[in-house]
Amino acid sequence: MNGDRPSEEKPYRRLETQTLLQQIAFTGGLEALEASENGNLAWVTSGFPVEIPIAMNVGVVYPEQAGAIIGAQKIGPEVCSYAEDLGYSQELCSYARASIGSTEKPDEVPMGALPTPQILLACNNICGTVLRWYDAIAEMTGATVFLLDTPPIEAEQLPHHQEYVRKGVQRLIQFLEDKFSKPLQDERLAEVADLSSKAIGLWTRSLEACQKKPSPLNCADRFLTMAPVVSSRGTEQCVDFYETLLAEVDDRVSEGLGAVRDEKIRLLWDNIPMWYTLRFFNLLASRGVVFPADTYTHAWSGSIEGVDTSSIIDGIVEIYSNVYLNKGLDAKVDKMCQLIKDYDLDGFIMFSVRSCKRYSLGQMVSKELVTERTGVPGVIIEGDMVDSRVYNEAQIETRVDALLEMLM
């Protein structure tokens, strides 16, 4: 388990496409800065129908990704502490704290502080926290919050739910038109929706390729390469990126190359990763453990099939309300069981994120249900995605070892 060995000897294979991410992030950063200076920048939550602002040429950035970058730079505790100094409790979502902290002291956070937004676009299909977080940012920056409310769905989306969300999407379009004095062009929306579907299609194919043995991607690969499909689906650049990714994935599959050189155990990862120690996955790779699937990157898979504004809006109403995150415990358990079956997995690790209640509360129950239904064992480890102060490495190691012993 020596992280310093030359790449060819490492237990995992580095994804070439990953290098393109830096370029994308760099260009995206410049564009966002320019948009902010032109009074045209939106911050968006990960589940927001970003196709609409993109079709109206509004610049978009994605604060959850900025949180991930802050986490990956291992400055999470420090940046979160800026928010805590303002009175935000350490118990709150660390993406939110990182975002508030970096908005308060942008100069202290060279990578990860986002340019000042003019508007904040939140969709609560991932959690209710985003709303309170964006309200706080609105107070700090003076930007206006637009909330697209997609109330949680029990079993299926009922007509009154559809009608309500449709009204919300129409209001969103109106809001953007009023704010930027630009109408939404039907053709442009259709073009963006098409590009978005293409990117999602390519991404889904890359994910599904991991059903193969050995799996061409490990979960750290997917965590890193998911950013464009979340924040900039609907752009040419995003499609290009996923074409390159899929080509590399297909190559690996045809050559029988796995993300982990000596794949022995296939596990499911549940939840956001701990960005500050993606090394966790590499260490496990040295023991032949690969994660061909995870619930986090599989959250974005619905593509919009509309041909004109009205049918595209219908698609948005359906897809963004029906993400499994918006459907509760049953849907999550179903999703996990399905992934375990489709990807032929031997077990699962659930990361219980202390500051993300929506996703994590209930994991103790879902763990039991998943094992009951699939017969595969799982383990829960606890920590946080950005704030490494609550990460207990020794305890996690013991739990993971116990799981692996069962599977070896």
Add this chain to the structure above:
Amino acid sequence: MSNEGVIEQSTAGLMQLVAAGEELIGYIYPHTPLELFMAHGLIPSLIRTLPQVPSGFEASLQTFACSYIRNLYSQRTSNQMPPLTGILFPSNTCDSLQNLGDIWRVRFPEDRVFRLTYPVTRNIIDDSTQRYLAEELRLLSESLTTIFERPFLKESYNRGISLVREFREGAKFLYSARVVNPKIISYSDVAQLVRVFLTTPTAAAASAITEAANSVKKMVTDLGIFENVESVMTALVNRDFENVQLPENLDAPRVVVAGGMIEPQALGTLIKDIPDIPESVITLDLLSFGFKSVFTPPLDESEDPFMEMAKSLLAAPGEPTQEGLKHRMIFLKDLLTNLSIHGLLICEQSFCDPDQFEAPSIERAASEVGIKTTRIPIDPELSDKARIEVRIQSFLETLTER
């Protein structure tokens, strides 16, 4: 009466109702359409947190679950809940409650769990949120009819409206009278009356409030402050403080309590137990089970019931899901300034997203209008009682040093 005493009293009241053949539906979120359950011949009962419950959540909830849902869950596992025929969970209000509803269904499959999903609004000018909630209410009503074979009866609905109206009219007056003269009736007494009604919404509980309000009305008339009280009530109802008239020489300090799902009754007991602190320092609470429930607008029985209930619930004052932060902070600043408030106690349940996200904004808003604040982490078990008392005491001392 102490918090424990009130709990015992209301539990006894519930047992009597059940013994008399009534069916109880427990609810958790304060903005629940009591009239709907009453229309189906059911008794809605606010499930209260209990100060002394043995832990029973460890196998289902992580330690970062908020103290409120942990308390509810532990009550259920230790069989300390009243005999409920069903339980209503809110959806789309806070993440913890959302997930608790899911967990409950799995862990207690024998319980009848209902869900009411609220729209989250942000100063929306059309009626889409009302229509959405009205339809949710109609669907809930259909389920109640089918499951309990108890149809929605207009007559029972109208009776429910009168009962809730009587409760709110009385309670609003008591709240407003205390703003003008906090000594006129103790905060704990008002909290107790409100709590008893929300737990056992019977004619007797409503009459107790009316009686208290009548006797306070007489006192304020005798003291010549009736008009002041009316001006405060109008301001709180309309959320416009322009015409508030307060008498001169108000006792100091005057403190407002902010926060979410904190039990007003528990808070009252807490303050009462602090030596040398008169309970009358609490001028007003802005809590979910207090002010926000009491000042929810009444229903009009001549209109469509579901739309009326939706409108009323969505107009409850100060709810984080229903009003943007900016709007709530403007209201808070207005209230603090115009009601001559000196200090603000900000109560937070541990691991409560809504409370903890809002607290810094409340602190800033209060300081912008020159009002001192202190934050009090509190849980239903009052596990840190001694520290909280010291904190409140020293805060009040800073106010009297003005």
